Amino acid sequence: MPAWGDGEGPAFGYSTAILGPGNASIETTFMWRSGVTMFGPQLSYGLMENLQISVSASFHLDHGDLPTGRFTAMMPGDPQVEVILGWRFFHKSPAIGTRNEATLYGGVSALTQDVPRADGPPLRRQPGYYVAAAAGHVSRRYDVWVGAGYQGYGTWSRGVDDRQSNSVLTSLVVGWRPPFFDHDYPKPDVRFFWETTGGVIGQAQRGVAPPGSTGGHDEGTAPPPPPPNSSGIVVLPNSGGTGVFSGPTFLCTYRSVAFQGGVLFALWNQPNGVQPSEKVRAVAGVTYYFLRGRR
């Protein structure tokens, strides 16, 4: 199960592993990004060979004014409930301890918390969708994964045009199991990764409320909004941005438990408007696996 303490692969980036039928995992992860703290529990279950379902419910413990968008493969960066199906459509095992795999992901989500904004009241909550693909090569010594995904938002009802930022996330992960840790099962299995993610987060938008209506917005405390475009929508200048982050992460599994964590540093970060720049992202998580399969 990929990402956010998945027990198989990277902490931030995309990977390909899918739970076998009847296997399950439960994971809890804390994520911190320059003052924003999130907590994300996730349940995953292997439905059948090569098909897995994951349900996550990430939420803010503390929020800041950073651009909000997807920045890990299997968890949304906004507080929302998300259901993702993972389909490993290609896998070959050409040698001992070696696999080549490719997996598609598709999911739907719904925001569960208002995301505070410095430039006005929170945007109204919306449903979202997510599509992603990952491919990789794993072996006893080295792993490599590449992947990309798109997170988009829709609306619950016609005429409500608030949107969180859509986002694209790409990743390149290189893993290494040092000879010192190359023990056989059931000794602890330790791997190190170098993860690089590149993200483009679009600008959020606010639907303009009709005259005389607050539309659920706290207009009294909001600064004057920018003028709407020809469609009557205000594109929020202080939202979105681009960034490339890179850094080390690790994974340690022992019996049915996986510990995972790591830190990514900004190689390049360009938030739009007056949003603060992000320097560091960190993740720490624990996953427990129920690897009983089916009878």
Add this chain to the structure above:
Amino acid sequence: MSFSWINMLRGIALAGLLLAVEPVRAEYLRIQLRVYGLDCGLCARGVSANIQRMAGVKSVDVNLKQGLLEIVLLPGNTFKMSDLRKRIRENGFRSMEATVTAVGEYKGSKFEVLGTGESYNAGSPDSKAPAPVELTFDVR
């Protein structure tokens, strides 16, 4: 023909003896299976736990570096090699060659693990050997 209590008792004793002796079952006893794709401790644990749950399995050992599963089976099992390979495939791995110890009979030139419907090219039948026989052979 005269009735004899002694002959009747002998007959009952013989019948009881025949019923009491359990027929020799045909079954897999031990399987050493090469598996491709096992790269991590969790992979090993997942495969091991899944196979351990199959009926008739006594123990499963995994050697990650050699990609080997060593499966010991309980007496009287109805384990099938095809089910094992399917279980491994479902978990995302690829089963390869195996060294199998099983009890079975030769049917023609094939060694059949009776009751499983699975037969193998496993050497030549020994006409003097009693049937069923225990045999260790390689499966490609």
